[in-house]
Amino acid sequence: MVFAGCGSRAVQYPAAPPPKIPWTGNLSEDRVVWSAxxxxxxxxxxxxxxxxxxxxxxxxxxxxxxxxxYPGFTRAVPPDAPEGQPxxxxxxxxxxxxxxRDRVVGTGRYHILRIDTSGRQVTAVVCGWxxxxxxxxxxxxxxxxxAAPATDPTAGLALRWxxxxxxxxxxxxxxxxxxxxxAAPVDDVFGGWQVVGYLTADPxxxxxxxxAEWPSASADAQSCxxxxxxxxxxxxxxxxxxxxxxxxxxxxxxxxWPAAGAQ
Numbered sequence: 001m002v003f004a005g006c007g008s009r010a011v012q013y014p015a016a017p018p019p020k021i022p023w024t025g026n027l028s029e030d031r032v033v034w035s036a037x038x039x040x041x042x043x044x045x046x047x048x049x050x051x052x053x054x055x056x057x058x059x060x061x062x063x064x065x066x067x068x069x070y071p072g073f074t075r076a077v078p079p080d081a082p083e084g085q086p087x088x089x090x091x092x093x094x095x096x097x098x099x100x101r102d103r104v105v106g107t108g109r110y111h112i113l114r115i116d117t118s119g120r121q122v123t124a125v126v127c128g129w130x131x132x133x134x135x136x137x138x139x140x141x142x143x144x145x146x147a148a149p150a151t152d153p154t155a156g157l158a159l160r161w162x163x164x165x166x167x168x169x170x171x172x173x174x175x176x177x178x179x180x181x182x183a184a185p186v187d188d189v190f191g192g193w194q195v196v197g198y199l200t201a202d203p204x205x206x207x208x209x210x211x212a213e214w215p216s217a218s219a220d221a222q223s224c225x226x227x228x229x230x231x232x233x234x235x236x237x238x239x240x241x242x243x244x245x246x247x248x249x250x251x252x253x254x255x256x257w258p259a260a261g262a263q
Contacts, residue, residue, distance in 0.1 A: 020067040022059040023183040029105040030133060031183060032058075033254045035229075036112040042255050043177040046115050049193045050124045050162050051178070052185065053077070054110060057094040057198075059184070064099025072188030077195045088163060088197030088213050105142060106133035106248030113223055120166045123197075125216075127224035131156035131235045134248045141242035150239035153225050153232050161199040161214050167192025180258035189257070 023030065034051055036042050042051065053076075056069035066074070081089035111127040134142035150156065175191055201217050211217070228235060238247060 019071070020063065020065060021184075022055075022063070022068045022070065025063065026100055026103045027059065027062060029103070029250045030108065031250050031253045032108050032110060033251055034110050034112070037114060040112050040115055042112070043179050044174065046117075046122045046124060046164060046166070046193070047112055048175070048178040049076075049164060049190055049195070050112060050115075050126060051110075052189050053162060053195050053198075054126060054128075054160060055184070058108070060094040060096055061098070062100045062104070064096045066094065066096055069094070070185055070189065072190040075188070076190035076193060086197070086213060088161070088199050091200075092195060092198050100135075102145060103136040104133055105136065105245065105250060107251040108133050109229055111224070111227060113220060113227075117166075120168070122164045122166050124162045124164070125220050126160040126162065127220075127227060128158040128160060129156055129224075129228055129235075130158065131230070131238045132248060134238070134243065137242055140245065142245055142248055143242045144239055147239070150236050154221065156235055156239050157202075157221065157224055157228070159201045159217065159221055159224060161197070161201070161217075162195060163197030165194045165196050176258070178257055179255040181252070182257040182259045183253045185257040186260045187258075 032055055034042055036047060040047050042048065052070050053073070056073045059068040060066050060073075077092050080091060080093050083090070109129045109132060111129075113125040113127055116123045135145040137143055137145060144150070175189060178185065178189055197213070199214055201214070201221065214220075
């Protein structure tokens with residue numbers, strides 16, 4: 001499918017792959033819980049798009065197939081830009097070349113730190129805490145496979161920067177609130193939004209980070225450390241060594257997505 005804007009070069013979008021069922025297989029016992037700063041509504045608008053985009057990246061990368069991405073992803077997210085373009089435009093699509101080979105259990109936690117708006121340009125910063133998830137190590141134990149001992153307060157933290165273009169004003173009604181028992185949406189929840197940029201940063205700021213695009217990354221990382229849901233001692237305990245399954249409970253998805261036929 002080709003989309004062309006007035007005076008712009010046509011963009012060739014990859015054909016949508018056959019859909020797969022996300023949060024199955026090695027992720028069948030892994031779920032996501034979201035939170036946000038006061039004033040950010042997780043159920044609609046930009047925040048719902050951020051949730052759908054980030055979760056799509058997670059399930060597609062871990063599953064090794066873009067078919068795991070949520071409905072509408074291949075329409076709402078332009079293909080990666082070539083070398084020479086801003087970093088954020090060259091990593092919009094998930095890297096599906098390194099799928100996980102082991103079962104993951106537990107609960108990943110994400111927190112929308114802020115959403116900045118300038119005209120139709122909307123940028124979100126997301127904290128991600130992975131210490132509540134673990135790999136099946138065998139013999140009934142779970143932990144971080146092959147990882148160096150975690151000692152730093154930033155261990156288990158990853159940040160995401162998502163830039164979107166809001167839809168033009170339209171008389172069409174907005175999507176209903178995106179909340180429910182399902183781990184993934186069954187319908188396209190991207191609406192008229194486009195995701196035009198994506199950056200990730202680990203605490204050492206070594207991943208695809210362009211300071212010019214994300215000048216507040218270091219400060220955002222510290223905010224995420226400060227807002228971690230659990231004390232440092234507990235986080236480091238879970239990130240090190242082997243543990244029983246009960247240390248990594250699989251919580252219901254929150255706010256989750258409407259079940260099939262609910263919209």
